[in-house]
Amino acid sequence: MTERNILINRAPVLTLWATTVAERLGFDEDEALSLGKAVAGLNAQSKGQRLGIFKPVPQEVKKARARNRGEEFFVEICGRQVPAISTADGVLHRPIELAGLIRTWPANSPHPRGR
Numbered sequence: 001m002t003e004r005n006i007l008i009n010r011a012p013v014l015t016l017w018a019t020t021v022a023e024r025l026g027f028d029e030d031e032a033l034s035l036g037k038a039v040a041g042l043n044a045q046s047k048g049q050r051l052g053i054f055k056p057v058p059q060e061v062k063k064a065r066a067r068n069r070g071e072e073f074f075v076e077i078c079g080r081q082v083p084a085i086s087t088a089d090g091v092l093h094r095p096i097e098l099a100g101l102i103r104t105w106p107a108n109s110p111h112p113r114g115r
Contacts, residue, residue: 015040064091 019036027035048054064075067086074081075091084091 011040011044014043067091 015036018039019032022032022035023029045054060075064084067073069086069088071086073084075084082093084093
């Protein structure tokens, strides 16, 4: 018989485990699932910080929120430069042109999702 390797993403396994633990502690199914997801997310965030992938940058958040309305800029999130725009509703993702697949929306128009 040939040897087979199975790759498993840890996040869903941890979510399930933490959900089960929360249920055993007395939380109902929805509460336990919410808490299980939080455990998996917090675990991923802390591991990312230890590996240097995620860097807490509260100064960048303050700078982004202080931008003039309509101003376009980039925000580093999870090691990626995300195009953003400052609006009356706060900082929003600014779609970019990817080989004509995504249409950009003008800075003076409302958010495409009606925000």
